[in-house]
Amino acid sequence: MTTTRRPTAVAAYFIGVVLVVILPILRIPTTVDSFVISSNINKISTINNNVHTSLRATETSTSIETQQHLEEISRNFNDAFENCRKEITRTCNVKMGPSPNGGSMRLGWIATKDIKKGEIIANMPYDELWEISSKTARKTVFKDVLDEKYEGWTGDTGLVALSLLNEIARSSTGAAGIEKPERPPQIQAFIEEWIRSLPTPTDMKSDHPLFWPEEDQEVLQLSSNTKIYRVLDDIEEDAKWLIENIFDKDRETFPEKIQLSSGIDVPCFSVEGYKWAMALTQSRSFFVDGKSRIMPFMDGGNHDDDAMEIRPGFMGTFGTTKGAEVIANTKYKEGDEVFLSYGPKSAADYLLEHGFCPRSSFKTAVSEVTIEIDSDDKFYDDKLDILEFETYDQAPMDPTQSFDVVSAIGRDGEPDPAFMQFVRLKKLNNMDAFMLESIFRKEVWGFMALPVSESNELAVVEAISEICESSLEDLNQCPDGGPEICTQLRESETKALKRTLEFMLREKQALDLKEYYQERRLKDLGLDSEWSREDDIGDPELSFGQTRAPGGSDYDW
Numbered sequence: 001m002t003t004t005r006r007p008t009a010v011a012a013y014f015i016g017v018v019l020v021v022i023l024p025i026l027r028i029p030t031t032v033d034s035f036v037i038s039s040n041i042n043k044i045s046t047i048n049n050n051v052h053t054s055l056r057a058t059e060t061s062t063s064i065e066t067q068q069h070l071e072e073i074s075r076n077f078n079d080a081f082e083n084c085r086k087e088i089t090r091t092c093n094v095k096m097g098p099s100p101n102g103g104s105m106r107l108g109w110i111a112t113k114d115i116k117k118g119e120i121i122a123n124m125p126y127d128e129l130w131e132i133s134s135k136t137a138r139k140t141v142f143k144d145v146l147d148e149k150y151e152g153w154t155g156d157t158g159l160v161a162l163s164l165l166n167e168i169a170r171s172s173t174g175a176a177g178i179e180k181p182e183r184p185p186q187i188q189a190f191i192e193e194w195i196r197s198l199p200t201p202t203d204m205k206s207d208h209p210l211f212w213p214e215e216d217q218e219v220l221q222l223s224s225n226t227k228i229y230r231v232l233d234d235i236e237e238d239a240k241w242l243i244e245n246i247f248d249k250d251r252e253t254f255p256e257k258i259q260l261s262s263g264i265d266v267p268c269f270s271v272e273g274y275k276w277a278m279a280l281t282q283s284r285s286f287f288v289d290g291k292s293r294i295m296p297f298m299d300g301g302n303h304d305d306d307a308m309e310i311r312p313g314f315m316g317t318f319g320t321t322k323g324a325e326v327i328a329n330t331k332y333k334e335g336d337e338v339f340l341s342y343g344p345k346s347a348a349d350y351l352l353e354h355g356f357c358p359r360s361s362f363k364t365a366v367s368e369v370t371i372e373i374d375s376d377d378k379f380y381d382d383k384l385d386i387l388e389f390e391t392y393d394q395a396p397m398d399p400t401q402s403f404d405v406v407s408a409i410g411r412d413g414e415p416d417p418a419f420m421q422f423v424r425l426k427k428l429n430n431m432d433a434f435m436l437e438s439i440f441r442k443e444v445w446g447f448m449a450l451p452v453s454e455s456n457e458l459a460v461v462e463a464i465s466e467i468c469e470s471s472l473e474d475l476n477q478c479p480d481g482g483p484e485i486c487t488q489l490r491e492s493e494t495k496a497l498k499r500t501l502e503f504m505l506r507e508k509q510a511l512d513l514k515e516y517y518q519e520r521r522l523k524d525l526g527l528d529s530e531w532s533r534e535d536d537i538g539d540p541e542l543s544f545g546q547t548r549a550p551g552g553s554d555y556d557w
Contacts, residue, residue, distance in 0.1 A: 067098065070098045070107065071097075071098065073107070073196065073197050074095075074096050074097045074098065074107060076193050076196070077096050077193045077194065077196075077197055078095045078096055078097075079193075080186075080189050080190040080192075080193040080194075081095070081096075081190055081193075081297060083186045083189065083190065084184075084186040084187050084189075084190050087129075087184075087186075087187060088124055088125075088127075088130055088187070088190070088297070089122065089123060089124050089297075090123055090124075090125065090315040090316055090321070090323075091120045091122065091123050091315065091325075092112075092122045092123070092297075093111060093112055093113055093115050093119070093120070093121055093122065093338075094109040094110060094111055094112060094121055094122055094301075094338050095109070095110050095112050096108075096109070096110070096197075096297070096300050097109075097110040099302065099337050100335075100336075100337055101337050106302065107197065107300065108300065108301065108302045108337050108338075108339075109121070109122075109300055109301045109302070109337065109338040109339070109340075110335065110336070110337060110338065111332045111333065111334050111335060111336045111337075111338050112334065113334050114331070114332065114333055114334055115328050115331060115332040115338065116328065116331055117328055117329065117330050117331050118327060118328065119327070119328050120325055120326070120327060120328075121301075121325075121326040121327065121328050121338055121340070122297070122298065122325070122326055123313060123315050123323055123324065123325035123326070124295050124297065124298050124323050124324055124325075125315060125316070125321045125322065125323035126289070126293075126322055126323050126324070128140055128181050129181055129183050129184075129187055130183075130187060130190070130191065130295065130296055131293055131294070131295055132160055132163045132164055132167065132293060132294040132295075132296075133159075133160060133163070133291055133292065133293040133294075134156035134159035134160055134291060134292065135291065136163055136181070137159040137160065137162055137163040138159065140180050140181050141162075141163050141166055141178055141180045141181070142162065142163075142166075142178070143180075145178070145246055146162075146246065152234075152237075152238040152241070153233075153234035153235075153237050153238050154234050154235060154238050154278065156291065156292050157278065157281055157282060157285070157292060158234075158235075158238050158278065160281045160285055160292060160293065160294060161274065161277035161278045161280070161281040162242070162274075162277070164277045164280060164281055164294065165268060165269060165273060165274065165277045166178055167191060167195060168195055168198075168258065168266070168268060168277070169254070169255070169258055169268050169269070170188075170191075170192075171191070171192040171195040171196070171260070171261070172258035172259055172260060172261075172268075173258075173259045173260070173261060174255070174258065174259070176252075176253060176254070176255050176258055176268070177253065177254075178253065190296070191296060192261075194296040194297070195260075196260065196261060196262065198280060199280075200260075200264060200266050200276075201266065201267060201272060201275075201276045204276070204279060204355075207355045208279045208283070208355040209228055209351060209352055209355065210228075210231070210232065210235075210275055210278065210279045210352075211275075211279065212483075215482070216482055216483055216486075217229070217232075218482075219478060219479070219481065219482030219483065219486045220351075220482070220483070220486050220489075222474065222475070222477060222478035222479070222490075223475065223478050223482075223486040223487070223489050223490040223493075224348045224367075224368075224475075224486075224489050224490070224493055225348075225367045225368045225369060225370075225471050225474075225475075225493060226346070226348035226349065226352060226368045228352060231352060232275075235271075235274060235275050235278050236271060236275075238274065239270070239271040239274035239275070240271065242269075242274065243269070243270065243271070247269040247270075254268070254269035255268055255269060256268060256269060256270045256273070257270070257273075281294065282352070282353040282354070283353055283354045283355065284299040285299070286298075286299070286309075286310045286324075286342075286343075287343075288310055288311060288312050288324050289312045289322070289324075295324060298310060298324055298326070301326065301338060301339055301340040302337070302339055302340075303339065303340070303341060303342045303354070303356075303358060304339035304340070304341065305341065305358050305359065305360040306329060306330070306341075307329050307339040307340045307341040308326060308327050308328070308329045308340065308341055309326075309340065309341045309342070309343050310324050310325070310326050310340060311324070311325060311326070311327070312324060312325075313325035326340050342354060345361060346361060346366035346367075346368070346404065347361040347362055347366065347488070347489050347492055348366070348367075348368065348489060348493070351485060351489065357485060357488065357489070362488065362492050363408070364406060364407070364408040365406065365407040365408070365492040365493065365495040365496040365499070366404050366405070366406050366492070366493070366496055367404070367405050367471065367492075367493035367494075367496040367497050368402050368403070368404055368405075369402065369403055369404075369405055369467050369468070369471060369497075370400065370401070370402045371400075371401060371403070371419075371422065371423060371426065371463070371467060372399055372400035372401070372426075373387075373399040373400075373425070373426045374426075375399075377426075377429075378429075379428070379429065379433060379436055380399075382436040383399070383425055383426070383428070383436070384399055385441075386425065386436075386441065386444055386445055387399065387425075390441060390442060390444065390445050391445050397422070401422055403415070403416050403418065403419040403422070404416065405419075405468070405496050405497060405499075405500040406496055406499075406500075407495045407496040407498075407499035407500070411499075412499075412503055413499035413500045413501075413502055413503030414503055415464060415500060415503070415504075417449065419464070420460065420464075421445070421448040421449050422448075423460045423463055423464060424448040424451075424452055424456060424457075424460055425444075425445070425448045426463070427456055427459040427460055427463060428448075428452065428456060430455070431453070431455075432452050432453050432455070432456050432517075435447055435452070435517075447517060450515075450517070450520070451514045451515065451516050451517070452516060452517050453516050453517060453518070454511050454512070454514070454516060457507075457511055457514060457516070458508070458511055461504050461507050461508045461511070462508075464500070464504050465501055465504045465505065465508075468497045468498075468500050468501040468504070469501065471493075471497050472494060472497050472498065472501070475490050475493060475494055475497075478490055
């Protein structure tokens, strides 16, 4: 596998340089029970309070001035929220404020009243006036600018990031961005206060992997199968296309830089600006009701492993308005920080999306592996047709797929059934290729759910084993040093790959014990029993095809 993508910047790596990180201003979603990563310090400190223990890679301090600034941000945000509260929420028992949970100070949800377990913390109906989503980007904001057929490497997340960039531009001191959607003044003011609470690219340099120094990104690249260079390449490719085809054609609307109301200059419609928006989108968006979206204020809660995720719900007087809601998993006192969960994700996904890894993400070791159907396969077109049209109720599949391999308590390392199904199709050839005939086209994907033939299953076992061995070899090439979290991540993924490899080696020894397609087909036709002359003829004195001997009739004439 490729482990490098671009020349590493030759820069001094100052181990021991302590940064004063203004995390309250950053508002990168963090967790009270997680690793929060810095690329400059590899020290882990333990911070105890009466509820949570937090392992962090940096020690931070917050000055009185920073605390005052935090309180000012929170006050302005909450005032703007109250001015449009009736429009944007039906139930809200929290406000934004400095987190009281020690360690790295940051903004979070603060309970405005005692909250019971099972009670609604906050909810918000879906509405393009405040919701930032891929649908809003295509159908409203960039409807007359972006081609309907546009499909970026970053997918829907990239479209959400594009809309977020537009909101940042609209909130600048100059007249920039597309003035869509059109909002009432109080809602626009609320959105602008939310934008002012977001971290700048400079703020994020030590806390989000997309902004780490090259030497730390290199270590992360070698520490995980979820490749950060692939993410950076996708972002850069999409940004360059947008610059060439949209931004450069109207720099008055799409400026490369803007000035925030605080007087800070930030990149906007540029490669750096798009990367900034992608980092914000990945850390603040959530997937609910079939799509990824950012809903200002609903994105304000910090992560806790035991809390509940944002979920779809119905609200309003008659309970018919669709929206998103969060339910309390425990009781909170007024003034407590209130949490939500960012959902089940691998450690690598948490790190690349949120900049930290909660403890729960290491309880189940996960590593992502990628496999593709070779374009020089003589049955490539047939297999591509099956993936595109004949995967039943599943979404159409590309010829390149990524799957998770897992090591967890109670699991024996067996790969995802869909992984096995895909590899069986990839390795389908020779005597088994009859299944690709048009007469089987509607059924062949289902056939792949079970072993096809001993030769095919052997090829599948060897292919998955080779992927695991190659990935383990890549992880072993990672040099010592770099962010501490990379070591944790590398150990976790190594465990997952070894567990899967062990399972596949056991499978290889048991190939003759499996039931294959021909045996299953004979059973379906009732032809699986052994043939005997006695059962077929009945009388051993009769020849083949005879039912009675000549003169053997017992008729009474």
